[in-house]
Amino acid sequence: MTILTVGRHSDCEIILDHPTISRRHAEVQAVAGGKFTIQDTDSAGGTFVRDGDIWRRVRKQTVSLRDVLRFGEYEIGVAELLEKIDPSVTLQFGASEAAPVRRAAGANSEPKKPEVGGRFERDPATGLIMKKH
Structure with a gap:
């Protein structure tokens, strides 16, 4: 199964541009x-x-898809995170499965929206998201 790396580095499949996110923060x-x-890769800010x-x-x-994650101080729902690489994720697993992200009380600014690196496709046999070669 494909492992997707989450972090600030341009080599990550899911790039989240926020100062509290490590270059290679976690894997999905x-x-x-x-x-x-979700597995933390010894990040400085932690995965929650x-x-x-x-x-x-x-x-x-x-x-x-209902869960909400925090990488450092950056909050994002699992569905929203996965939609960054494949918008059909919530269609496959059901839009009702996804939970809206509640930002922490007192948060004074919205974090920058993540950017996506690389190209992906769904494996027709397994339904898994795979990186194109």
């Missing part, structure tokens, strides 16, 4: 049943998953 991989694994009103720092965690 699809697993069975519409779930995804929201659990109600609490942020839980994670090393490796299985998440769904």
Whole structure:
């Protein structure tokens, strides 16, 4: 299965331009049943998953499209993150699965929107998102 790298570096598949995000911050991989694994790659700012009103720092965690992540101080929903590389993600797993991102109270500015690096395609046999070669 393809592993997608999240970070500020131009070699990452999902580029998030924010000062609290490491060059290679985390990795995302699809697993069975519409779930995804998020793994922190020893980032300085940490990777977190929201659990109600609490942020839980994670090393490796299985998440769904409903979950909201935080890389350093940058918050983004799993569905929104994956749509950056393939807009059909919420269509495949169901738009109702995605949760809106609630920004932290007191946040005084919206972070820059992520940019995407590379080109991707969906493998017709497995339905997985693959990097084009």
